[in-house]
Amino acid sequence: MNKKISALTIENASMNKELFLALLDNEHEVELNFSGIQDMDMSGLQLLISFMKDAEKKQKKVVFTGGLSVNVQRTIELCGLVEHSCEQAASLAQILRAV
Amino acid sequence: MNEDQFIETFKEEALELLGNLEAALLDLEESPQDKELLSAVFRVMHTIKGSAAMFGLEKISGFAHEVESILSALRDGKITVSKELIGHTLLARDHILGMLEALSGAADPVPDSLLQFLEEFKLAVGFGADSPKQVVKEGSAADIESERDEAPAHTREARKNSVQHSEKSETWQIVFKPGPEMFRRGGNPLGLIQELRSFGELVVIPVFSDIPPLTEFEPEECRTSWFLYLTTSVSENEIRDVFIFVEDYSSIKIVCLENLIDENTPVHKKLGEILVDSGKLERSTLEKYLGSQRKIGEILVEEKLVSHTDLKVALEEQKQLQKVQKAKVAATDMSTIRVKSEKLDLLMGLVGELVTVHARILETSKNTHNEELISVVEQFGRLTDDLRSNTMSIRMVPIGTTFSSFKRLVRDLSVELGKKVELETDGGETELDKTVIEKLNDPLIHIIRNSLDHGIEVPVIRKERNKPECGIIRLSALQTGASVYITIEDDGNGLDKDAIFRKAVRNGLIQSDDVLTDEEIYRLIFAAGFSTKETVSSVSGRGVGMDVVNRQMEMINGTVSIESRPLKGSTITLKIPLTLAIIDGLLVRIQGSYFVVPLSVVVGCMEFAQSKQVNDHNIVIFHDKQLPFVNMREFFDLPGERQAIEQIVIVNIKDQHVGILVDQVIGGNQTVIKPLGKLFKQAEGVSSGTILGDGSVALILDVEQIVDFAEKDEA
Numbered sequence: 038m039n040k041k042i043s044a045l046t047i048e049n050a051s052m053n054k055e056l057f058l059a060l061l062d063n064e065h066e067v068e069l070n071f072s073g074i075q076d077m078d079m080s081g082l083q084l085l086i087s088f089m090k091d092a093e094k095k096q097k098k099v100v101f102t103g104g105l106s107v108n109v110q111r112t113i114e115l116c117g118l119v120e121h122s123c124e125q126a127a128s129l130a131q132i133l134r135a136v
Numbered sequence: 137m138n139e140d141q142f143i144e145t146f147k148e149e150a151l152e153l154l155g156n157l158e159a160a161l162l163d164l165e166e167s168p169q170d171k172e173l174l175s176a177v178f179r180v181m182h183t184i185k186g187s188a189a190m191f192g193l194e195k196i197s198g199f200a201h202e203v204e205s206i207l208s209a210l211r212d213g214k215i216t217v218s219k220e221l222i223g224h225t226l227l228a229r230d231h232i233l234g235m236l237e238a239l240s241g242a243a244d245p246v247p248d249s250l251l252q253f254l255e256e257f258k259l260a261v262g263f264g265a266d267s268p269k270q271v272v273k274e275g276s277a278a279d280i281e282s283e284r285d286e287a288p289a290h291t292r293e294a295r296k297n298s299v300q301h302s303e304k305s306e307t308w309q310i311v312f313k314p315g316p317e318m319f320r321r322g323g324n325p326l327g328l329i330q331e332l333r334s335f336g337e338l339v340v341i342p343v344f345s346d347i348p349p350l351t352e353f354e355p356e357e358c359r360t361s362w363f364l365y366l367t368t369s370v371s372e373n374e375i376r377d378v379f380i381f382v383e384d385y386s387s388i389k390i391v392c393l394e395n396l397i398d399e400n401t402p403v404h405k406k407l408g409e410i411l412v413d414s415g416k417l418e419r420s421t422l423e424k425y426l427g428s429q430r431k432i433g434e435i436l437v438e439e440k441l442v443s444h445t446d447l448k449v450a451l452e453e454q455k456q457l458q459k460v461q462k463a464k465v466a467a468t469d470m471s472t473i474r475v476k477s478e479k480l481d482l483l484m485g486l487v488g489e490l491v492t493v494h495a496r497i498l499e500t501s502k503n504t505h506n507e508e509l510i511s512v513v514e515q516f517g518r519l520t521d522d523l524r525s526n527t528m529s530i531r532m533v534p535i536g537t538t539f540s541s542f543k544r545l546v547r548d549l550s551v552e553l554g555k556k557v558e559l560e561t562d563g564g565e566t567e568l569d570k571t572v573i574e575k576l577n578d579p580l581i582h583i584i585r586n587s588l589d590h591g592i593e594v595p596v597i598r599k600e601r602n603k604p605e606c607g608i609i610r611l612s613a614l615q616t617g618a619s620v621y622i623t624i625e626d627d628g629n630g631l632d633k634d635a636i637f638r639k640a641v642r643n644g645l646i647q648s649d650d651v652l653t654d655e656e657i658y659r660l661i662f663a664a665g666f667s668t669k670e671t672v673s674s675v676s677g678r679g680v681g682m683d684v685v686n687r688q689m690e691m692i693n694g695t696v697s698i699e700s701r702p703l704k705g706s707t708i709t710l711k712i713p714l715t716l717a718i719i720d721g722l723l724v725r726i727q728g729s730y731f732v733v734p735l736s737v738v739v740g741c742m743e744f745a746q747s748k749q750v751n752d753h754n755i756v757i758f759h760d761k762q763l764p765f766v767n768m769r770e771f772f773d774l775p776g777e778r779q780a781i782e783q784i785v786i787v788n789i790k791d792q793h794v795g796i797l798v799d800q801v802i803g804g805n806q807t808v809i810k811p812l813g814k815l816f817k818q819a820e821g822v823s824s825g826t827i828l829g830d831g832s833v834a835l836i837l838d839v840e841q842i843v844d845f846a847e848k849d850e851a
Binding site: 053054080091116 | 347
């Protein structure tokens with residue numbers, strides 16, 4: 038399944054949730070490419086965390102790829118998730134798994 | 137006061153300032169964002185410049201002025217904290233120290249050598265005419281922040297400045313739990329956090345534990361809450377105002393950390409206590425896991441008794457509390473006066489004499505049978521006792537200052553040796569007699585040097601051994617009873633038993649067929665002229681040094697013990713008496729001679745009838761246990777016959793109970809310790825002497841040595 042997400046924000050939160058659910062139901066391995074995600078707010082970050090929790094429960098493999106856009110970096114820094122700058126999606130995945 | 141005296145006072149103050157500067161710089165290296173520290177560093181240089189100029193010490197003031205201007209660029213954010221900056225500022229500090237110690241030619245202008253140093257300094261930190269603003273790696277958050285900042289730049293700048301120059305800042309704990317409807321109502325928690333950040337220093341800890349898995353998750357609800365620690369000079373109301381639009385549907389708790397601290401709060405509040413106080417952990421659970429060798433936090437998380445986030449919050453609270461308390465201590469330091477330590481020594485000596493004289497008066501008054509006189513003398517005794525403990529408390533200083541002076545040592549040496557080493561300290565608030573602390577400095581330097589040079593491996597080898605590249609030397613102090621334990625622990629090589637043995641044989645310290653216990657082999661490293669390192673480095677390897685440890689410890693009645701785990705590291709523990717001047721003792725008599733047993737080791741006393749001695753073995757039953765005892769009359773070879781009824785003092789040595797057989801136990805005695813002098817250095821079983829009320833001399837027993845000798849005799 039190859040779907041494009043341009044923003045993880047409150048405006049498309051419900052839509053993204055459905056998309057994530059479908060991914061977990063249909064795929065064994067999920068790849069999220071962050072290079073297309075231009076914006077993310079707190080609701081988007083919550084959705085990601087919830088998604089990771091579900092994936093772990095369902096024992097699905099999740100891989101984050103690509104670089105993080107400035108806005109995504111800003112959200113994870115402001116909310117206190119990371120102390121230093123985090124530019125790669127792969128490191129974000131690691132951090133989210135530890136949450 | 138003439139000018140020389142003024143200069144002397146300036147010198148004294150400047151030396152103290154420079155001491156503080158060193159500690160502040162090393163702290164700044166660890167937390168480069170700490171504005172308080174930055175200002176502290178700047179202030180020191182500013183004060184030295186000003187005072188030196190006042191006394192016409194042009195060389196110092198000119199030099200300090202240049203350094204100050206570099207630091208001022210740092211304070212204004214034109215340059216950033218870097219290893220080079222800290223290193224050069226430390227060197228600048230050393231230069232000033234050098235100039236202070238040799239004040240000759242102080243009125244001259246700054247010499248060329250120092251000008252050249254300043255040039256190098258400026259070059260290394262990127263300080264120049266145009267001072268281009270360096271891009272901080274960690275600072276990218278700030279850059280992005282300003283990019284999107286909606287508040288007008290000048291008001292934010294003004295606010296930041298007001299924070300920076302504020303007189304008094306406080307640390308607040310804010311627990312922010314937005315209502316689930318936050319997003320739907322158009323609220324943005326990140327905007328609020330950003331606003332708080334503009335007030336001062338902010339630590340943000342998010343709590344995500346309320347976010348359910350996707351199937352149960354309502355994506356438009358806010359399920360995240362925050363613990364925030366804000367250090368700022370703005371008022372509580374201003375902080376509350378930030379939450380004004382969300383407060384009717386959110387929970388916001390704001391507490392000033394200073395209010396959580398009173399004089400009963402220990403300087404280092406334990407992590408477990410914080411978790412219990414915040415209701416995250418049952419006290420009974422905590423007590424179950426205390427006493428384990430591992431860090432309590434690790435265990436609790438591993439056992440799933442506390443969540444990662446709870447631990448993180450508790451750790452942060454601990455850190456912030458320490459910060460607040462440090463500031464509080466610094467504030468109270470203002471109301472102190474400076475007294476020369478010689479004066480304190482003199483005072484202590486006089487109090488010692490007073491205690492002795494009191495004992496004599498008491499003795500004499502008892503002979504007069506004058507009740508009134510006896511009662512007055514007893515009252516006098518209580519006052520003397522108070523005076524003694526007060527005077528002793530004046531001489532007590534926390535060992536923390538000594539500890540922090542080693543940070544520089546470790547920093548410089550690790551660079552020199554090409555190793556990565558961090559010095560962790562614990563229990564710096566432990567107090568010890570000033571003279572004892574002075575005597576500890578050299579042994580500690582040598583032990584730490586040795587750990588750095590022989591113990592901690594170079595990064596490549598550490599990696600091979602699956603250890604973190606950065607080695608750790610832990611320096612900790614702990615007081616139990618009348619002793620303080622100082623441990624120096626490293627996670628390096630451990631001691632190489634075979635190498636030590638071989639070397640000791642080669643140096644003629646032992647014979648190759650000697651049978652030694654591990655501890656005895658380890659102890660050889662303290663023997664004079666011993667060093668296992670094949671090459672001599674400037675750090676260690678000359679075989680001088682470690683024997684200093686033995687010598688100094690003997691001088692202060694301390695003992696050394698060593699433990700080592702091959703390839704895991706080694707631990708050296710120094711056990712030191714709290715004070716050297718006066719101790720509480722138990723006076724005993726054998727034949728016509730009097731002896732004092734230090735009360736700190738006494739467990740109890742009992743009568744002993746010789747007729748009941750079962751056989752020739754010196755064994756006695758105490759609390760249903762068989763204990764060995766030492767017959768002191770035999771030990772000291774005193775003349776005379778044993779009495780029919782004798783007394784045994786039970787002492788605790790190295791967690792072992794042993795009896796000491798004497799003729800009679802007389803009672804408690806405030807013992808002013810008088811050194812015996814070189815002639816008696818070889819005397820076995822006595823450590824020093826004291827003068828009794830009737831003017832006669834009593835010897836103070838070295839109980840540990842007595843027990844050791846007795847054990848060897850037996851063997």
